Amino acid sequence: xxxxxxxxxxxxxxxxxxxxxxxxxxxxxxxxxxxxxxxxxxxxxxxxxxxxxxxxxxxxxxxxxxxxxxxxxxxxxxxxxxxxxxxxxxxxxxxxxxxxxxxxxxxxxxxxxxxxxxxxxxxxxxxxxxxxxxxxxxxxxxxxxxxxxxxxxxxxxxxxxxxxxxxxxxxxxxxxxxxxxxxxxxxxxxxxxxxxxxxxxxxxxxxxxxxxxxxxxxxxxxxxxxxxxxxxxxxxxxxxxxxxxxxxxxxxxxxxxxxxxxxxxxxxxxxxxxxxxxxxxxxxxxxxxxxxxxxxxxxxxxxxxxxxxxxxxxxxxxxxxxxxxxxxxxxxxxxxxxxxxxxxxxxxxxxxxxxxxxxxxxxxxxxxxxxxxxxxxxxxxxxxxxxxxxxxxxxxxxx
Amino acid sequence: xxxxxxxxxxxxxxxxxxxxxxxxxxxxxxxxxxxxxxxxxxxxxxxxxxxxxxxxxxxxxxxxxxxxxxxxxxxxxxxxxxxxxxxxxxxxxxxxxxxxxxxxxxxxxxxxxxxxxxxxxxxxxxxxxxxxxxxxxxxxxxxxxxxxxxxxxxxxxxxxxxxxxxxxxxxxxxxxxxxxxxxxxxxx
Numbered sequence: 001x002x003x004x005x006x007x008x009x010x011x012x013x014x015x016x017x018x019x020x021x022x023x024x025x026x027x028x029x030x031x032x033x034x035x036x037x038x039x040x041x042x043x044x045x046x047x048x049x050x051x052x053x054x055x056x057x058x059x060x061x062x063x064x065x066x067x068x069x070x071x072x073x074x075x076x077x078x079x080x081x082x083x084x085x086x087x088x089x090x091x092x093x094x095x096x097x098x099x100x101x102x103x104x105x106x107x108x109x110x111x112x113x114x115x116x117x118x119x120x121x122x123x124x125x126x127x128x129x130x131x132x133x134x135x136x137x138x139x140x141x142x143x144x145x146x147x148x149x150x151x152x153x154x155x156x157x158x159x160x161x162x163x164x165x166x167x168x169x170x171x172x173x174x175x176x177x178x179x180x181x182x183x184x185x186x187x188x189x190x191x192x193x194x195x196x197x198x199x200x201x202x203x204x205x206x207x208x209x210x211x212x213x214x215x216x217x218x219x220x221x222x223x224x225x226x227x228x229x230x231x232x233x234x235x236x237x238x239x240x241x242x243x244x245x246x247x248x249x250x251x252x253x254x255x256x257x258x259x260x261x262x263x264x265x266x267x268x269x270x271x272x273x274x275x276x277x278x279x280x281x282x283x284x285x286x287x288x289x290x291x292x293x294x295x296x297x298x299x300x301x302x303x304x305x306x307x308x309x310x311x312x313x314x315x316x317x318x319x320x321x322x323x324x325x326x327x328x329x330x331x332x333x334x335x336x337x338x339x340x341x342x343x344x345x346x347x348x349x350x351x352x353x354x355x356x357x358x359x360x361x362x363x364x365x366x367x368x369x370x371x372x373x374x375x376x377x378x379x380x381x382x383x384x385x386x387x388x389x390x391x392x393x394x395x396x397x398x399x
Numbered sequence: 400x401x402x403x404x405x406x407x408x409x410x411x412x413x414x415x416x417x418x419x420x421x422x423x424x425x426x427x428x429x430x431x432x433x434x435x436x437x438x439x440x441x442x443x444x445x446x447x448x449x450x451x452x453x454x455x456x457x458x459x460x461x462x463x464x465x466x467x468x469x470x471x472x473x474x475x476x477x478x479x480x481x482x483x484x485x486x487x488x489x490x491x492x493x494x495x496x497x498x499x500x501x502x503x504x505x506x507x508x509x510x511x512x513x514x515x516x517x518x519x520x521x522x523x524x525x526x527x528x529x530x531x532x533x534x535x536x537x538x539x540x541x542x543x544x545x546x547x548x549x550x551x552x553x554x555x556x557x558x559x560x561x562x563x564x565x566x567x568x569x570x571x572x573x574x575x576x577x578x579x580x581x582x583x584x585x586x587x
Contacts, residue, residue, distance in 0.1 A: 079528075080524055080528075083524065083525070083528035083531075086528075086532065090535045090536045091536075091538060091539055092539075093431070093543070
């Protein structure tokens with residue numbers, strides 16, 4: 001595992017450095033244009049970037065979870081979900097079980113957060129929780145745990161901060177250039193041609209850099225999604241679980257209220273997806289769901305990285321590669337899929353819906369009384385009466 | 400003359416660095432193997448703890464399944480007794496416990512009252528999940544051993560491993576006959 005992480009880190013580091021170079025170029029030429037000092041601009045760009053990084057580093061998790069309205073659960077709130085996360089923690093060899101959150105939202109999604117594996121969390125919407133059977137839930141959680149294990153969360157946080165700084169610098173830079181007219185050399189008569197060239201470069205950078213940075217960002221994000229799918233298949237030894245879960249996710253198009261562009265790469269599927277878009281798209285954080293399902297289904301009874309790579313090539317007619325070469329030796333000792341009972345007929349659907357709604361009521365501090373007539377009475381947290389009458393059969397219950 | 404000396408010194412430093420990094424990498428992998436083995440233990444112990452609760456819950460409902468229930472209890476006690484023993488005897492006992500438990504849960508399907516019992520349902524989930532955790536920790540252990548053995552046997556790290564006395568790890572083999580024949584399935 002460790003080698004795979006290291007080689008990912010090297011490859012991702014090159015892309016991140018590329019973005020860093022873009023940032024420095026922008027800072028340098030803006031500085032040259034505005035105060036006649038490229039180094040000054042560089043320093044400003046670096047300070048801005050450092051402040052944004054610190055903000056993201058110390059508040060990232062809490063902001064993401066708080067903005068999503070997530071509620072933390074313990075083992076007794078939802079034993080099945082808790083057990084599944086623990087199973088995947090064991091399969092991946094993470095040192096500690098991540099905190100588990102449920103987001104009360106009917107749309108279907110899940111995400112992972114936490115910059116280091118010891119302080120990580122996974123979250124799932126209540127909508128998804130009631131849609132998925134045990135195998136599918138296991139696939140989804142394996143995908144999220146892979147994000148933690150592969151350190152994707154830290155990487156994506158760092159790149160999104162870089163992207164944000166580049167976009168911010170270009171935006172303000174171009175506004176000031178166009179409307180403020182603040183060039184320091186405006187009054188001096190010397191070096192007209194050189195000044196013109198610098199202005200042209202600065203303008204070009206301000207237009208192109210955000211676009212390039214965005215493309216790099218999306219490219220990194222998509223690669224990490226494929227890798228997390230491959231890891232999920234390896235951990236569960238059952239690619240069909242994730243494939244069938246993704247299919248359910250693809251059939252829905254509800255957008256998650258609490259997501260935003262910066263947090264999008266953390267989710268299992270793009271929270272802003274629109275129905276029916278299938279083509280590979282350079283401006284997306286996630287690969288098309290249909291393609292991810294096709295790759296997982298093409299693994300043909302294997303569950304290792306090699307099988308995933310082969311399936312990826314098959315689907316892409318031999319082009320491209322997702323798994324770093326050094327990770328290919330990690331075959332997995334018994335890398336066959338395990339035969340499980342068919343998940344297509346789904347008898348537990350109604351029970352899961354009830355179970356999920358019970359958990360959500362309980363997490364909102366509602367008490368539940370089971371009346372002998374079969375009615376469930378939900379008592380709100382601020383209910384002050386000592387007794388309550390069942391509206392169905394009229395029995396009095398003490399609270 | 401001086402240049403040759405510097406080159407030689409450089410080579411020695413590089414070799415030393417290679418040795419240190421490879422040695423540390425091997426230690427890391429060996430510790431991972433040890434830790435993975437301990438994880439299997441944790442889950443097996445958890446299963447010992449769950450079984451008495453299960454028996455207590457099932458007792459009232461399955462009066463006619465005395466043999467099946469006794470088989471589980473006996474297999475559990477035997478497995479716990481030899482849990483300090485050798486790996487081979489141990490995995491045999493655990494395999495027998497697994498199949499005895501499987502029989503009990505299969506028979507439980509015939510008792511609708513039992514299947515409606517909340518306590519039993521919760522235990523069933525815990526047991527199923529513990530079985531999963533046992534097999535996932537075994538899977539992770541075997542993957543760790545594979546990584547470790549690869550590193551020990553492949554060039555050039557095998558030189559360091561040979562010099563420092565790293566020995567190849569043992570895989571955790573499955574002994575229960577029905578578990579060994581994992582059928583190969585294809586979704587294409």
